[in-house]
């Protein structure tokens with residue numbers, strides 16, 4: 323399989339995972355979604371009353387990041403933060419409060435590297451940085467130092483909690499290893515080496531001892547996504563298993579979709595899922611995301 327096939331798989335997989343999980347996303351304080359499990363089709367509905375195949379904030383923020391990287395021919399946090407602030411205004415469904423607060427501060431003129439220096443950004447190990455970071459792994463798949471520098475800067479725009487920064491670095495170094503066709507277990511060990519400045523988290527991601535049930539925050543997303551890839555044999559099996567753990571199903575689906583897509587490639591993603599993809603206006607999105615991934619491939623490899 324060639325590298326471009328893995329690029330497409332990563333970005334399209336992210337959107338497919340978000341859209342599959344969206345209808346069963348559980349939100350604290352809201353009634354639990356009632357969709358029949360296991361969920362294997364793009365059914366729509368759920369807490370945000372989604373259209374079948376509609377992706378949510380996770381994929382739309384990742385796509386905004388990919389678009390900015392292509393336009394700027396690289397990662398520039400000032401432009402990215404500005405684009406995120408614009409993106410958040412157009413979002414039909416709510417994103418996390420940590421992102422909301424940083425976006426509010428960016429629009430108020432606070433610089434990108436200070437916006438998340440607030441009680442939410444400092445104290446919550448939320449999922450908002452990890453859910454969107456994959457395009458930076460694609461851009462820098464062959465430049466590990468840049469990959470880490472850009473991933474760190476991107477997390478800091480909204481989530482400066484050390485576990486959020488380390489989790490994004492873990493995911494992106496994992497994706498970079500999968501893009502060069504490393505075995506997932508070797509990719510995991512490679513990724514672990516890049517978070518040795520955070521020993522407690524490194525140990526948690528090494529053992530994955532909490533995987534197999536929904537837990538909380540960014541830990542759930544990383545542990546369960548990696549564990550799922552290691553314990554299944556196809557893209558469809560990985561994504562179905564991950565999403566049906568429920569809890570934060572859309573975000574876990576997005577991250578599982580990105581890593582499984584990088585591993586198995588675009589052709590392994592079921593056509594019925596790809597063709598179902600729509601944005602919040604109901605516009606078919608598969609071809610557009612495919613073009614974006616293709617353009618990102620050219621940006622990263624020229």
Ligand SMILES: [Mg+2]
Pocket residue numbers: 378379380572573
């Ligand atoms: Mg979401």
